[in-house]
Amino acid sequence: xxxxxxxxxxxxxxxxxxxxxxxxxxxxxxxxxxxxxxxxxxxxxxxxxxxxxxxxxxxxxxxxxxxxxxxxxxxxxxxxxxxxxxxxxxxxxxxxxxxxxxxxxxxxxxxxxxxxxxxxxxxxxxxxxxxxxxxxxxxxxxxxxxxxxxxxxxxxxxxxxxxxxxxxxxxxxxxxxxxxxxxxxxxxxxxxxxxxxxxxxxxxxxxxxxxxxxxxxxxxxxxxxxxxxxxxxxxxxxxxxxxxxxxxxxxxxxxxxxxxxxxxxxxxxxxxxxxxxxxxxxxxxxxxxxxxxxxxxxxxxxxxxxxxxxxxxxxxxxxxxxxxxxxxxxxxxxxxxxxxxxxxxxxxxxxxxxxxxxxxxxxxxxxxxxxxxxxxxxxxxxxxxxxxxxxxxxxxxxxxxxxxxxxxxxxxxxxxxxxxxxxxxxxxxxxxxxxxxxxxxxxxxxxxxxxxxxxxxxx
Amino acid sequence: xxxxxxxxxxxxxxxxxxxxxxxxxxxxxxxxxxxxxxxxxxxxxxxxxxxxxxxxxxxxxxxxxxxxxxxxxxxxxxxxxxxxxxxxxxxxxxxxxxxxxxxxxxxxxxxxxxxxxxxxxxxxxxxxxxxxxxxxxxxxxxxxxxxxxxxxxxxxxxxxxxxxxxxxxxxxxxxxxxxxxxxxxxxxxxxxxxxxxxxxxxxxxxxxxxxxxxxxxxxxxxxxxxxxxxxxxxxxxxxxxxxxxxxxxxxxxxxxxxxxxxxxxxxxxxxxxxxxxxxxxxxxxxxxxxxxxxxxxxxxxxxxxxxxxxxxxxxxxxxxxxxxxxxxxxxxxxxxxxxxxxxxxxxxxxxxxxxxxxxxxxxxxxxxxxxxxxxxxxxxxxxxxxxxxxxxxxxxxxxxxxxxxxxxxxxxxxxxxxxxxxxxxxxxxxxxxxxxx
Numbered sequence: 001x002x003x004x005x006x007x008x009x010x011x012x013x014x015x016x017x018x019x020x021x022x023x024x025x026x027x028x029x030x031x032x033x034x035x036x037x038x039x040x041x042x043x044x045x046x047x048x049x050x051x052x053x054x055x056x057x058x059x060x061x062x063x064x065x066x067x068x069x070x071x072x073x074x075x076x077x078x079x080x081x082x083x084x085x086x087x088x089x090x091x092x093x094x095x096x097x098x099x100x101x102x103x104x105x106x107x108x109x110x111x112x113x114x115x116x117x118x119x120x121x122x123x124x125x126x127x128x129x130x131x132x133x134x135x136x137x138x139x140x141x142x143x144x145x146x147x148x149x150x151x152x153x154x155x156x157x158x159x160x161x162x163x164x165x166x167x168x169x170x171x172x173x174x175x176x177x178x179x180x181x182x183x184x185x186x187x188x189x190x191x192x193x194x195x196x197x198x199x200x201x202x203x204x205x206x207x208x209x210x211x212x213x214x215x216x217x218x219x220x221x222x223x224x225x226x227x228x229x230x231x232x233x234x235x236x237x238x239x240x241x242x243x244x245x246x247x248x249x250x251x252x253x254x255x256x257x258x259x260x261x262x263x264x265x266x267x268x269x270x271x272x273x274x275x276x277x278x279x280x281x282x283x284x285x286x287x288x289x290x291x292x293x294x295x296x297x298x299x300x301x302x303x304x305x306x307x308x309x310x311x312x313x314x315x316x317x318x319x320x321x322x323x324x325x326x327x328x329x330x331x332x333x334x335x336x337x338x339x340x341x342x343x344x345x346x347x348x349x350x351x352x353x354x355x356x357x358x359x360x361x362x363x364x365x366x367x368x369x370x371x372x373x374x375x376x377x378x379x380x381x382x383x384x385x386x387x388x389x390x391x392x393x394x395x396x397x398x399x400x401x402x403x404x405x406x407x408x409x410x411x412x413x414x415x416x417x418x419x420x421x422x423x424x425x426x427x428x429x430x431x432x433x434x435x436x437x438x439x440x441x442x443x444x445x446x447x448x449x450x451x452x453x454x455x456x457x458x459x
Numbered sequence: 460x461x462x463x464x465x466x467x468x469x470x471x472x473x474x475x476x477x478x479x480x481x482x483x484x485x486x487x488x489x490x491x492x493x494x495x496x497x498x499x500x501x502x503x504x505x506x507x508x509x510x511x512x513x514x515x516x517x518x519x520x521x522x523x524x525x526x527x528x529x530x531x532x533x534x535x536x537x538x539x540x541x542x543x544x545x546x547x548x549x550x551x552x553x554x555x556x557x558x559x560x561x562x563x564x565x566x567x568x569x570x571x572x573x574x575x576x577x578x579x580x581x582x583x584x585x586x587x588x589x590x591x592x593x594x595x596x597x598x599x600x601x602x603x604x605x606x607x608x609x610x611x612x613x614x615x616x617x618x619x620x621x622x623x624x625x626x627x628x629x630x631x632x633x634x635x636x637x638x639x640x641x642x643x644x645x646x647x648x649x650x651x652x653x654x655x656x657x658x659x660x661x662x663x664x665x666x667x668x669x670x671x672x673x674x675x676x677x678x679x680x681x682x683x684x685x686x687x688x689x690x691x692x693x694x695x696x697x698x699x700x701x702x703x704x705x706x707x708x709x710x711x712x713x714x715x716x717x718x719x720x721x722x723x724x725x726x727x728x729x730x731x732x733x734x735x736x737x738x739x740x741x742x743x744x745x746x747x748x749x750x751x752x753x754x755x756x757x758x759x760x761x762x763x764x765x766x767x768x769x770x771x772x773x774x775x776x777x778x779x780x781x782x783x784x785x786x787x788x789x790x791x792x793x794x795x796x797x798x799x800x801x802x803x804x805x806x807x808x809x810x811x812x813x814x815x816x817x818x819x820x821x822x823x824x825x826x827x828x829x830x831x832x833x834x835x836x837x838x839x840x841x842x843x844x845x846x847x848x849x850x851x852x853x854x855x856x857x858x859x860x861x862x863x864x865x866x867x868x869x870x871x872x873x874x875x876x877x878x879x880x881x882x883x884x885x886x887x888x889x890x891x892x893x894x895x896x
Contacts, residue, residue, distance in 0.1 A: 035784070040704045045785050047535040049518040050527070053501065066497040070520040085496035088567060123538055141704040177827060182708045182860065184828040225856060225893035226673040256490035257589055259627035337499060374823030376833075380632040381852065383820030383834045403825050407834040407854045409895065411630045457832045457854035457893050 005154075005164075012156045015075035021058035021065075021083040022094050025157035026075060027294070028054040029336040033149035034114075036123055038130055040141045046119070053336040058082035059096060063089025066339045095321035101160035102296045108166040110195035114148045117197060122146065125200070129207045133176045136211035138218070140179035146172050146200065151335075161296040168195030169287065169441045171429070174207055178214040185217035185402075187387060189371075190429025192287050192441065199428070213388060213400075220400045223389060223458030229366035230406065230454045231359055234425035236372050236386055237446030241349050242432070243375035243382040244410055245270070245277055246444070249304045249312070250330070250434075251319035252342040253379060260379075261323075268310045271414040274352045277305040279314060281329060281345030287428045288345035288442040290332075295340055297329040304347075308415075316342050334437035341435050348445035352420025356448045359419045361395040367456060368392050369404060372430070383407045405457035413451060421447030460504075460604050466529045467508050468606060471536075474508035475546055475605035477741060477780060478522075485595035485619075486570045491578050493571055503783050506532045509546075514539040514765070518783040543768025549608040552738035552745055556731040557642050562596055562616035565644045570594045573651065577622055580655045585662050588624040588635075595619040596644065601737075609743045617734050618644045620651060624658060631668075633849065634817070634836055635661040640878045642732040661816070661837065667848030669840030675889045677812035677867060678855065679805050679841075684815040685885055686876035688831045690793060691822040692859045693724065696829070697751050699762035699777075699788045703770050708829055708860060712757050719866040720755035721798050728776065728791035734878040735792040742778035742786050749775045751793075763788045795882040798869025805868050805886050807844040813892065814839040814846065815855060824856075832856030852895040862887045 012026050030052050037045040055068040056078045065085025067078050114122070126144050133142040148170040155163045175188035187210040193199035232240055247253070254260045281290050281299035290299055295317050302312045315323070316331035319342060331340035360368070368390045375384035389401040408416075424447045431439020460476045467474035480502035487495040505518040506528050515536025517528050574592045582588055597617040604610045621638035637657040645651055680688060695701055702710040709717060728736050728746035739745050742764050750758045762770065763778030763786045778786035806814070818833035835853045839846045863885075870883030 039700060042540060043538060044540055046538045047516040047784060048531045049783055051520040053520055064495040066495060068499050070501045089493050089496050119538060141706050177706045184706060184708050186825055186827050225891040227895060263630055374820065376820040378634055378819050378836050381834050385820060385823045405820060405824055405832040405854060405856055409852050455854050455893050455895050457856035458891065
């Protein structure tokens with residue numbers, strides 16, 4: 001957006017005035033990112049990339065046209081092309097919830113702005129972390145990836161919305177690899193934040209721990225495959241709630257599927273009274289936080305499950321209208337290359353009353369699973385994998401195990417949660433993938449939770 | 460491009476510019492009908508230079524921002540890795556067909572018609588099925604030029620059809636699907652008849668539900684199962700970068716018999732009309748076919764220029780630029796050689812076991828150590844040589860170095876899965892199965 005904002009404003013307004021779609025919107029975006037990557041002892045890749053691009057989306061008779069581009073000129077032609085595409089598609093009636101046109105400027109604010117720091121100072125922090133890993137005996141190699149990105153986005157639609165938003169996001173992944181003969185094990189941490197460089201500082205102790213953990217895992221046994229009682233730490237429980245329930249509450253899976261609507265009917269019981277699940281983009285300074293979503297809808301706090309019962313879901317303007325519910329401000333796009341789709345923001349299980357010690361003391365034999373490798377969902381069934389696992393024996397955390405894959409079915413596993421802890425923590429290190437748009441910044445969290453009869457794949 | 464190289468030359472004699480442009484037009488069908496038409500256009504430019512022996516890199520989508528591109532790459536080179544390679548000089552590349560001009564004449568209406576007819580044919584068999592379909596046409600242009608006279612320029616066409624069907628009964632959800640991708644437009648009915656037949660077969664085999672208890676069982680991975688479960692750990696282990704770091708379990712085992720002697724695997728970027736083929740890699744090194752496993756013996760690893768330089772070997776033409784940074788070694792297309800057992804015979808010879816076609820969460824474990832596992836999204840139980848029904852709420856896990864060291868059988872028929880894997884079915888002896896109830 002090298003031209004002045006006023007010129008752009010005028011061009012956008014002009015393009016949005018003269019079209020024949022029922023609804024049209026324009027998004028223009030400028031972004032910069034810096035990355036530093038180590039493989040082993042040596043720095044492998046360091047650099048910056050910049051991008052400028054935009055998109056136009058048009059709706060007519062229930063059909064959508066979408067154009068994305070890097071060349072920002074001729075916006076009117078692009079609106080025209082998107083409208084033409086929408087007309088080829090649209091044969092029915094449009095559903096699109098009414099929202100108040102938004103006019104606002106949102107500026108990113110952070111305690112320690114990464115763009116104010118030199119590349120050299122960032123590199124020297126990562127050097128310190130890498131040195132800690134390499135000091136650990138039996139470490140074979142390491143990898144460290146740091147990335148920061150800032151985006152300035154202008155959003156305008158044919159209803160009069162005009163928003164300028166600035167977003168800064170940063171992530172750090174540190175991985176340690178240990179080896180003994182043909183045996184290779186790894187452990188890592190992922191940290192993320194909404195721009196504040198402080199979140200990636202002072203991790204020396206955690207880095208030392210992951211290096212040691214990778215080494216310890218070389219001699220750890222595999223878990224036995226089968227069903228058992230598991231306790232999840234807040235980080236892995238956060239991944240669990242995101243995969244096990246969060247995705248199923250995204251209405252774009254449901255809104256045109258009559259069978260799914262019957263299954264996901266509000267009021268259906270999924271878990272015990274101690275289970276409360278919330279998605280909240282309005283929380284300050286989390287990676288999934290934002291003021292307006294990518295359709296210009298004001299973000300909201302939403303209970304998905306309250307006292308074990310399904311009470312809400314996440315919507316775009318289209319899914320809300322189709323299901324006759326209120327828009328929740330959850331239409332998000334990874335970048336100008338993609339149209340907004342229904343996504344989570346900050347998703348978490350609310351605190352219960354159990355302490356971790358109480359939960360543990362009631363388990364004769366089970367698994368304590370921590371940290372994450374990943375998670376995936378196919379609506380009904382889901383998996384989430386732990387980066388760290390221990391046997392629980394007679395109410396105590398016992399010997400370490402190799403990483404485990406945990407799996408469940410949304411219709412049984414949520415009701416098998418028999419204890420919810422009192423120690424909620426948010427995990428900011430992950431990114432969410434859906435419809436080819438990955439990784440979208442989200443956060444998720446939970447207190448410790450205990451699940452009976454969870455399916456464990458050990459190997 | 461010349462202008463950027465000229466600007467870079469003021470700072471250093473060694474530089475390279477990589478320009479990538481694309482236009483893709485997908486038609487997206489939701490809940491059995493057309494819902495979106497997209498046009499995705501874009502281009503990006505990457506500058507890599509070597510200054511005072513160190514690598515600097517920068518990229519942008521604003522093609523006129525030349526000076527900033529050069530300044531940023533010079534800035535990065537102060538900290539960059541020490542270059543262990545020379546940029547390639549001019550070369551005549553062997554022709555590899557990856558562009559079919561017919562792609563340009565296929566109309567939006569034809570694309571929409573393919574989607575509609577695919578949905579109609581599948582639903583004729585199962586009216587309750589709810590389908591999501593994507594039919595897409597794309598063209599990419601690649602232009603690479605460096606200061607040593609090296610230059611490559613080619614166009615690639617891509618046509619893509621994917622269908623995903625959901626069948627819901629009560630709270631039971633069944634997911635079936637198939638896809639096909641080629642440099643040719645897939646217009647004729649017989650080509651997408653294979654997609655229809657594949658979906659029908661999945662629906663038929665999944666009609667009944669079978670149960671399985673937690674224990675060790677033999678497993679037949681379909682080509683798609685192979686691509687999902689077994690390929691990711693191998694792709695990491697054969698990456699020259701993993702080997703260089705000493706993190707590949709195969710790194711010190713070249714010329715050793717590590718796998719079943721019926722297993723042969725190669726990486727090939729020279730097959731005509733395959734979307735991952737190309738005359739040269741993203742650094743200008745000619746494409747080739749590299750043998751990774753030959754009759755069970757570990758043969759070679761995949762390298763780009765810098766990794767090869769560090770490992771004192773040569774590039775295998777596997778320098779890939781993912782999203783616009785430095786090249787890194789990556790697979791082109793991995794092909795497993797077919798064996799001599801028909802799929803039907805594999806099933807008939809199985810007393811009790813599973814067929815696994817789709818897994819969720821498959822690569823989300825310690826793949827560096829060879830581990831794989833996941834929840835069976837689409838899989839079937841075999842009893843007494845017959846498919847008895849679908850299994851669900853079941854997790855499989857294992858390690859490729861154990862599983863592939865002694866195979867029960869290698870399938871006769873191979874199949875492309877997406878654009879980067881072509882495999883037969885593999886019969887694996889014993890895998891840990893965990894099942895609910």
